[in-house]
Amino acid sequence: MLQAESEMEFQEWIKALxxxxxxxxxxxxxxxxxxxYTSLSSAESGTSAAxxxxxxxxxxxxxxxxGRAAILSQATASFVARVREANPVCADCxxxxxxxxxxxxxxxxxxxxxxxxxxxxxxxxKVRSLLLDAxxxxxxxxxxxxxxxxxxxxWEARVxxxxxxxxxxxxxxxxxAWIRDKYVRKAFLxxxxxxxxxxxxxxxxxxxxxxxxxxxxxxxxxKMGWALAHGADVNFANGKERRRTPVHAVCQRGQSLAALAxxxxxxxxxxxxxxxxxxxxxxxxxxxxxxxxxxxxxxxxESSEAEGARRQLQLQQQNQLSITxxxxxxxxxxxxxxxxxxGS
Ligand SMILES: [Zn+2]
Numbered sequence: 001m002l003q004a005e006s007e008m009e010f011q012e013w014i015k016a017l018x019x020x021x022x023x024x025x026x027x028x029x030x031x032x033x034x035x036x037y038t039s040l041s042s043a044e045s046g047t048s049a050a051x052x053x054x055x056x057x058x059x060x061x062x063x064x065x066x067g068r069a070a071i072l073s074q075a076t077a078s079f080v081a082r083v084r085e086a087n088p089v090c091a092d093c094x095x096x097x098x099x100x101x102x103x104x105x106x107x108x109x110x111x112x113x114x115x116x117x118x119x120x121x122x123x124x125x126k127v128r129s130l131l132l133d134a135x136x137x138x139x140x141x142x143x144x145x146x147x148x149x150x151x152x153x154x155w156e157a158r159v160x161x162x163x164x165x166x167x168x169x170x171x172x173x174x175x176x177a178w179i180r181d182k183y184v185r186k187a188f189l190x191x192x193x194x195x196x197x198x199x200x201x202x203x204x205x206x207x208x209x210x211x212x213x214x215x216x217x218x219x220x221x222x223k224m225g226w227a228l229a230h231g232a233d234v235n236f237a238n239g240k241e242r243r244r245t246p247v248h249a250v251c252q253r254g255q256s257l258a259a260l261a262x263x264x265x266x267x268x269x270x271x272x273x274x275x276x277x278x279x280x281x282x283x284x285x286x287x288x289x290x291x292x293x294x295x296x297x298x299x300x301x302e303s304s305e306a307e308g309a310r311r312q313l314q315l316q317q318q319n320q321l322s323i324t325x326x327x328x329x330x331x332x333x334x335x336x337x338x339x340x341x342x343g344s
Contacts, residue, residue: 076135089148090109092109092113094166096168099111103127105146141258142265158190208232221262242276245268251284252280281336
């Protein structure tokens with residue numbers, strides 16, 4: 001595994017990344033990218049107006065300026081190195097050394113395929129540059145938990161034997177047809193019911209919503225990806241569990257930031273309540289011990305979730321509430337950032 005072990009090695013990484021960035025800009029990829037981001041923004045405002053939950057993505061959508069791109073954190077630099085090593089070829093056309101990612105699918109792809117993904121709209125695929133965009137922890141964890149191999153086990157589970165996957169030399173029309181067949185028509189998915197096998201034989205079959213709910217708790221992104229590809233409702237309210245959604249379930253019973261972020265990237269709502277009026281933030285906070293003991297909730301049903309979140313944030317900022325380190329803490333921070341955005 002490639003990882004920057006020392007300050008010197010880290011500086012080498014920065015140098016390598018900077019030169020990659022510069023070569024992208026020199027070859028005109030940067031200019032192309034700016035145009036694409038303009039259209040991405042308009043696509044986003046379109047979906048936001050329609051009430052889509054994808055609006056929270058807008059915080060991540062802004063391209064970094066050249067100065068920021070050069071100052072990658074060590075965590076991001078080693079993340080980029082690991083992701084490139086784990087995904088040596090484009091998920092869609094097998095071109096080597098891909099530098100772009102779809103955070104919706106957790107895949108890495110070449111610049112040509114990233115352009116096709118963008119043309120599908122952010123409701124299908126959210127595209128980011130490995131080298132030019134910021135990679136907050138939540139997105140890093142999604143990419144590392146998924147990757148091309150796991151994603152393609154879902155999206156290319158059953159490719160007809162007379163159909164060949166596009167190669168390095170494939171023209172754009174061929175790649176585009178493949179990508180649309182793969183992700184929009186979902187033409188290459190396997191069986192629509194997942195069979196859970198146990199040592200002593202077949203345990204039973206589960207439908208996508210149930211698989212998504214359980215996999216979210218387990219933090220199993222491959223299974224979550226399978227369920228979503230097969231039509232699971234990301235905001236499915238589980239009647240057996242107080243009508244909690246998979247987002248609720250991760251916050252209450254799981255601890256995976258990757259699972260939470262993957263749900264949100266695929267339209268999972270953070271401002272929902274269950275039959276007991278608990279929001280995902282309430283459930284995550286209940287797992288976080290506070291100084292002085294006990295658990296904390298965040299106020300009554302009379303205030304909106306966003307107001308509650310803002311109040312919570314203010315409290316934290318004033319140091320009136322000191323939350324000790326906990327596995328739920330990254331989930332709490334993530335939810336607060338999402339709710340804060342919605343409220344503003
Ligand atoms: Zn490609």
